[in-house]
Amino acid sequence: MEAVTVEGVTKTFRIYKERASTLKERLIRKDRNRFDSFLALDNVSLTIKKGSTVGLMGRNGSGKSTLLKLLTGILYPDQGTIRMKGKVSSLLELGAGFHPDFTGRENIYMNASILGLSKREINRKLNDIILFSELGKYIENPVKNYSSGMYMRLAFSIAIMVEPDILLIDEVLAVGDAAFQQKCMDQLIKLKRNGTTIVFVSHDLGAMEKLCDRVVWISKGKIVEDGSPRKTIDKYLSFLAEEENKRLISEQDTDNSSKEHERDAVEEESVISRDPSTDVDENRWGNKNVEIYEVELLDKQFKSKLSYLSNEPLNIILKYRVNVAVQKPIFGIGIFTIDHINCYGTNTHIDQYYIEELKENETGNIEIQIPSLHLGTGTYLLSVAVHDENGHQFDYHDKKYSFKVSSLSNETGIIKLNPKWLQRSGEF
Numbered sequence: 001m002e003a004v005t006v007e008g009v010t011k012t013f014r015i016y017k018e019r020a021s022t023l024k025e026r027l028i029r030k031d032r033n034r035f036d037s038f039l040a041l042d043n044v045s046l047t048i049k050k051g052s053t054v055g056l057m058g059r060n061g062s063g064k065s066t067l068l069k070l071l072t073g074i075l076y077p078d079q080g081t082i083r084m085k086g087k088v089s090s091l092l093e094l095g096a097g098f099h100p101d102f103t104g105r106e107n108i109y110m111n112a113s114i115l116g117l118s119k120r121e122i123n124r125k126l127n128d129i130i131l132f133s134e135l136g137k138y139i140e141n142p143v144k145n146y147s148s149g150m151y152m153r154l155a156f157s158i159a160i161m162v163e164p165d166i167l168l169i170d171e172v173l174a175v176g177d178a179a180f181q182q183k184c185m186d187q188l189i190k191l192k193r194n195g196t197t198i199v200f201v202s203h204d205l206g207a208m209e210k211l212c213d214r215v216v217w218i219s220k221g222k223i224v225e226d227g228s229p230r231k232t233i234d235k236y237l238s239f240l241a242e243e244e245n246k247r248l249i250s251e252q253d254t255d256n257s258s259k260e261h262e263r264d265a266v267e268e269e270s271v272i273s274r275d276p277s278t279d280v281d282e283n284r285w286g287n288k289n290v291e292i293y294e295v296e297l298l299d300k301q302f303k304s305k306l307s308y309l310s311n312e313p314l315n316i317i318l319k320y321r322v323n324v325a326v327q328k329p330i331f332g333i334g335i336f337t338i339d340h341i342n343c344y345g346t347n348t349h350i351d352q353y354y355i356e357e358l359k360e361n362e363t364g365n366i367e368i369q370i371p372s373l374h375l376g377t378g379t380y381l382l383s384v385a386v387h388d389e390n391g392h393q394f395d396y397h398d399k400k401y402s403f404k405v406s407s408l409s410n411e412t413g414i415i416k417l418n419p420k421w422l423q424r425s426g427e428f
Contacts, residue, residue: 002085003166003197004048004071009080011041011066040066042221043080050085050165053188053198055212055229057205057236063221064201068092068170071199086165086197089115091155100144104135104154107143111155115162125161132187133157134180153180160187167191170201185211205233206410234408238309241406245307248404252306283400286393289324290358290386295401297382310407310416314373318366318384320395325360326388333368334383335375336399343375343414349389374416377407 014035041063048054056064069075070082072090098107108129112122130139133153143151159167167188188211192198202208208215208229215232217225219239225232296317299305308314318331332347348355348366358364381399388394407416 001050002047002083003050003052004046004085004199005081005083006044006046006067006071007081009041009044009067009070009077009082010039011063011070011075011077013038013040039221041070041077044218044221044223045080046216046223046226048197048199050197051192051195052213053192053200053211055208055215056199056201056218057203057208057215057233058218058224059240062218064218065092065170067218068168068199068201071166071168084166087116087162088166088168089159089162089164090168090170091159092168092170098143098151098155101142103141104133104139104143104146105130107154108158111158112162115158115164117162129154129157129161132161132183149180156184160191164196166197166199168199171203205237209233237406237408241307241309241404244404244406245305248306249304283398284396285398286385286387286395288395289326290320290322290329290394292318292320292384292386292395292397294319295382295384295397297401297403306402307404307406308373310375310377310405310409311372314370314403316368316370316382316384318368318386320358320364320366320386322358322360322362326358326394327356328389329355329358329386329394330389331355331366332385332387334385336381336383337414338379338381338402340381340399341414343380345383347385373405374418375405376411376413376416377405378414379404 015038016035044063044067046067056067058064066075068090069092070077071084072088072092074092098111102110105126108126109119109122112125112129113119117125130136133139133150133156135150135154138146138150143154146154159169169188185207188198188200192211198211200208200211212229214227215225215229216223217232217236225235294317296319297305298315298317299308300313300315302315316333320331330347330349332345332350334345335343337343380403382401382403383397383399384401385396386394387396
């Protein structure tokens with residue numbers, strides 16, 4: 001049996017560039033009341049079975065909250081139909097339906113009445129609502145004096161205690177301490193076991209995977225993926241990693257362009273007016289007998305990449321030029337966390353890749369291939385260097401480059417060890 005049916009729903013919003021504030025302005029400037037149309041949902045169809053829990057996920061502005069507001073009846077679709085079977089309770093915004101001058105107790109009666117409970121039913125559930133909200137003596141205070149966490153506790157307590165057939169939740173569980181968040185999650189699981197249909201919008205993918213039977217990924221007003229939580233979340237995280245990679249590369253290109261403009265401006269200045277002592281890079285040193293003039297981070301197809309998934313390959317290219325001939329140079333790399341904890345370091349000598357000589361005016365590339373990036377989620381810094389056998393630096397770039405790593409799993413820490421778990425009976 002279907003509890004929620006969404007068929008061909010489209011919703012468009014008008015974003016006005018200039019909005020008239022008075023009737024006179026509307027009459028005089030009617031041709032200037034211009035707007036852009038924003039397509040929040042584009043021909044979306046979705047069915048949710050009774051008693052199932054469905055998560056809606058996507059980036060900000062993708063249409064998740066708009067769909068939830070359509071399900072509650074706060075908004076109406078421009079096209080398409082929505083059918084809801086059963087009593088609906090929603091928790092979309094903190095304190096929605098609360099009167100700021102009423103006490104918590106008075107707002108329970110008012111809000112629960114809006115959700116369809118009679119006074120007798122509210123009286124029967126009142127103590128349970130107050131107990132779950134953990135507000136205690138504050139229940140007699142006006143809610144305008146409540147913190148956002150207190151608002152959320154009261155609103156959530158009312159929403160779940162009305163025992164709805166369909167419960168709609170939009171990202172409000174992010175408010176409150178860890179203990180209350182876990183309490184809310186336990187209550188949602190209890191409602192789920194009792195047959196309540198739950199539609200859940202959140203950016204907490206861990207909660208999404210734990211709670212939901214099915215996850216729907218919405219992007220730019222369309223359903224991109226609809227399936228099992230783990231599979232859908234993995235695809236979503238891969239998409240986010242690729243989007244982050246595009247953003248980082250764009251930022252890098254913009255930064256490089258800005259630096260080129262600055263360099264051109266400096267070169268146009270008079271040589272006499274320049275102070276060479278100011279041309280110092282605190283994160284780079286060495287005598288420049290061998291100079292690393294460019295560093296590239298690439299994927300397995302050797303395309304520029306700055307955002308990786310754990311266990312993806314990482315290729316690092318060091319482009320060098322030789323200003324003075326050197327014997328037995330050593331190239332090296334180091335990877336650090338954003339707070340400068342050393343994760344890994346190696347060089348050509350450690351890995352027994354020996355270079356006998358670099359001749360003057362020679363140019364070339366050193367390629368470091370890392371088949372699998374066993375790092376946890378986070379931002380990492382990269383150092384690169386070239387020096388002689390005694391450690392005298394030709395060119396050292398100290399944590400001048402960065403890249404990001406995302407993980408499809410929930411391990412914590414810096415590295416991924418990929419353990420195997422076994423169970424054996426008896427003593428080992």
